[in-house]
Amino acid sequence: MREIVFATNNQHKLSEMRAIIGDRFTVRSLAEIGCHEDIPETADTLEGNALMKARYVKEKYGYDCFADDTGLMVDALGGAPGVYSARYAGPGHDSVANTRLLLKNLEGTTDRSARFVTVIALIMGGETLTFEGAVEGEILPVPDGDGGFGYDPVFKPRESAVSFARMSAEDKNSISHRGRATRKLIDYLSTNSI
Numbered sequence: 001m002r003e004i005v006f007a008t009n010n011q012h013k014l015s016e017m018r019a020i021i022g023d024r025f026t027v028r029s030l031a032e033i034g035c036h037e038d039i040p041e042t043a044d045t046l047e048g049n050a051l052m053k054a055r056y057v058k059e060k061y062g063y064d065c066f067a068d069d070t071g072l073m074v075d076a077l078g079g080a081p082g083v084y085s086a087r088y089a090g091p092g093h094d095s096v097a098n099t100r101l102l103l104k105n106l107e108g109t110t111d112r113s114a115r116f117v118t119v120i121a122l123i124m125g126g127e128t129l130t131f132e133g134a135v136e137g138e139i140l141p142v143p144d145g146d147g148g149f150g151y152d153p154v155f156k157p158r159e160s161a162v163s164f165a166r167m168s169a170e171d172k173n174s175i176s177h178r179g180r181a182t183r184k185l186i187d188y189l190s191t192n193s194i
């Protein structure tokens, strides 16, 4: 089986990615290659951060790999939290605090439109490529459901009657930002040997 490393410290992302990629490739985690540190992501774009994470693993560990950076862009907040989605409520990755702050900042707002965007950076051989996926939707007034992760309980995709947190993993992956970006990655990997 062909193998590729996914440069993420987020176990939810890893599970989603493995489910989307299925048995086409073996997706190896950072733990499996002995990388246990927090990889810096200090760029001011999703693409910049995805490239930073993938390059870190390639340069320090030597593996071909890919990384994903994801942001939730809310129109009424001028695109925030965007690239700062992971630390919207301050340092750390506390999704409950991030979500609470998001809902507070949207109190009284009628325009709830938003989109999730994922950029995947792939470093393979001498090549560096990026793939993007997005899903349009809206921010619900209160969290709904306990599946998924991160902002899923407050994000309802336009083509769904319920939040990502109420959808099966399969249904989320079929329309999500990550699913869409990953299918472009799969197309590329399938036609270019790894």
Ligand code: ITT
Pocket: 007, 008, 009, 010, 013, 041, 068, 069, 070, 071, 072, 085, 086, 087, 093, 095, 098, 148, 149, 150, 151, 152, 164, 176, 178
């Ligand atoms: P890595 O950088 O280690 O991959 P991370 O959790 O820091 O993991 P991101 O910076 O890409 O990942 O994530 C930005 C934030 O968006 C973070 O708070 C996530 O919980 C959230 N997020 C990412 N993908 C999501 C999804 O599919 N559904 C809901 N929230 C998501």
